[in-house]
Amino acid sequence: MRAATIISTTLLAAAMSACSPEPAEETPAPAPEAAEEPPADDAMTQRVADMRAQWNVPTEPFHIIDNIYYVGTQGLGSYLFTTDEGHILLDGALEESVPHIKANIEQLGFELADVKYLLNSHAHFDHSAGLAQLKAESGAQMVAMEGDVSALEGGFYLGSPRIAAFNAPPVKVDRIVQDGDTVELGGQVLIAHHTPGHSRGCTSWGTTASAYGDNYEVLVFCSASVAANRLVGTPQYEDIVDDYRFTFEKAKGMSVHIPLAPHPEFFNLLEKRDANAADDSENRFIDPTAFAEYIAAQESAFEAALEQQIEATGAEIATP
Ligand SMILES: [Zn+2]
Numbered sequence: 179m180r181a182a183t184i185i186s187t188t189l190l191a192a193a194m195s196a197c198s199p200e201p202a203e204e205t206p207a208p209a210p211e212a213a214e215e216p217p218a219d220d221a222m223t224q225r226v227a228d229m230r231a232q233w234n235v236p237t238e239p240f241h242i243i244d245n246i247y248y249v250g251t252q253g254l255g256s257y258l259f260t261t262d263e264g265h266i267l268l269d270g271a272l273e274e275s276v277p278h279i280k281a282n283i284e285q286l287g288f289e290l291a292d293v294k295y296l297l298n299s300h301a302h303f304d305h306s307a308g309l310a311q312l313k314a315e316s317g318a319q320m321v322a323m324e325g326d327v328s329a330l331e332g333g334f335y336l337g338s339p340r341i342a343a344f345n346a347p348p349v350k351v352d353r354i355v356q357d358g359d360t361v362e363l364g365g366q367v368l369i370a371h372h373t374p375g376h377s378r379g380c381t382s383w384g385t386t387a388s389a390y391g392d393n394y395e396v397l398v399f400c401s402a403s404v405a406a407n408r409l410v411g412t413p414q415y416e417d418i419v420d421d422y423r424f425t426f427e428k429a430k431g432m433s434v435h436i437p438l439a440p441h442p443e444f445f446n447l448l449e450k451r452d453a454n455a456a457d458d459s460e461n462r463f464i465d466p467t468a469f470a471e472y473i474a475a476q477e478s479a480f481e482a483a484l485e486q487q488i489e490a491t492g493a494e495i496a497t498p
Contacts, residue, residue, distance in 0.1 A: 226343040233304060234274050239282035240451045242463050243394060243436060244387035245366065248447065249282035251275050254304055255440045255447070257398055258283060259385070261364025264294035267318070268368075268383055268398055269440050270308030273347060279308065280315070293318045295361055297368065299400040299440040300377035301329035301336065307346035319352040321361055323372055326379025327351045336378055337414035338406070355381075373429065375422030375480075376401040378415045382429075387436065394435040394464060401440060402426065402476040404483040410493035419484065426477045434469035444472060 233253030240248050242257075250256035254271035256279050265288060271279065280290050293316040299305050301322070309330070313320055322330055329336040333348035355361070357372035371382040380400035387394045402425055407414045409422075437445045450462035488494070 222341075223343045230272055230274070230304075234272055234278070236278045236281075237448065239286050241286075241458070242438065243389050243396070243461060246385075246387060246396065247286055248438075248442070248451075249279050249286070250442070251278050252448065253441065253443075255398070255438065255442050256282075256308075257438065258286070258288065258293075259363075259366050259368065260288055261366045263364030264292045266295045266297060266361060266363055266366060266368060267293045267312065267316075268297040269299055269305045270296065270310075270312045272304060272307045273311060276308045276311045276315075279312065290316050292316075294363055296320045297361065297383055298322050298326065298330065298381070299383070299398060300380045301326035301346075302377060303335065303344055303346040305440045306330055306349065310347040310349040313349055320349055321353045321355055321370075322351045323370060323379035323381040324354050324356060325372070325374060326377055326381070327354055329377070329379075335406070337408065337412075344406070371397075371428070371432075373400050373402070373425040375418060375425045376403060376405070376407070378418075378421070380425070384432075384434075389461070395433050396436040396438065397432065397434040397469065398438040398440070399429070399434075399444070399469070399472075401444070402429070402473070402480065404480055408487070409484050410487050411491045422480050426473060426480070429473040430470070432469070435466045436463050437465060437469040437472065438463075445469075 233251060235252040237252040242248055245260045247258040247260065248255065249258045250269070250271055254275055255269055256271050257268040259266040270276070283290050290312070296309055296313055296316070296318045298309060309320065312318070330349050330351055332339070333346050335341060335344035338344055355370045357370065359370050361368045361370070367385060369384045371384055373382045374380050382397055382399045384395065384397045387396050402422060407418065409419055413419070438447065439445055442448055445465065445468055453462050454460065
């Protein structure tokens with residue numbers, strides 16, 4: 179108990195100051211009883227456990243277009259961009275998803291050991307918790323947007339570091355990117371589009387695929403759902419509301435022919451897979467209207483959630 183107190187106090191202090199990774203030299207004063215353990219919310223812990231099991235149901239890997247493959251589980255996306263010089267893997271799902279991702283990569287005839295870069299849509303455990311293990315097994319370089327680095331390396335959900343159910347194994351970031359930076363390997367170029375709000379460093383990775391004698395804009399859109407995020411009162415992080423609105427405006431200016439996401443149901447990917455012709459002659463992943471429709475729906479949902487949180491907390495927020 180005593181050790182747990184010290185660890186949680188140190189972690190909290192580190193998360194709040196976000197500067198020195200050094201442990202405090204002096205033994206911190208014991209935290210008051212109420213602050214000693216993360217908030218006991220058995221119902222939430224159980225809900226997260228149930229979600230994890232549902233998300234982690236394995237599924238067959240599948241070809242999307244060009245050199246792009248889905249290697250995730252039924253509920254959590256993970257994308258493989260293959261090249262002759264090695265591969266890029268986007269999103270690690272849960273720790274327990276790693277064996278499925280590895281098996282899926284192998285089933286497609288590729289090797290996890292040939293993954294050179296690991297990318298992340300955002301630092302929430304359902305997309306980041308598998309990264310540490312994937313990095314250890316592949317030796318790949320971890321690339322992440324600046325705003326999510328502290329959460330990835332600290333293994334917490336930014337703004338909720340004491341909710342144990344939201345934690346993830348920490349993963350060291352080897353390269354920090356900013357909006358517009360690219361990751362390139364063997365002719366494959368992925369552009370990091372900063373689309374913050376859902377997480378501070380939320381990153382939508384874009385590329386151009388060539389197939390059927392044409393080019394298609396592919397975007398693995400991070401997410402713009404409110405989910406567990408506090409928007410008002412003590413927000414999840416500073417400027418979160420402005421960030422969501424920035425992302426909606428930015429997304430409206432993007433042309434996307436093939437929308438993909440960390441949660442495949444955002445764009446009905448498994449249904450599209452099942453509807454695709456076996457001979458690849460028809461590709462349902464090419465869906466040029468879906469992204470704009472999705473963003474419009476997410477924007478309405480965000481504004482409704484914001485209003486609801488303002489009402490519930492009595493907080494005020496400056497209108498743009
Ligand atoms: Zn998330």
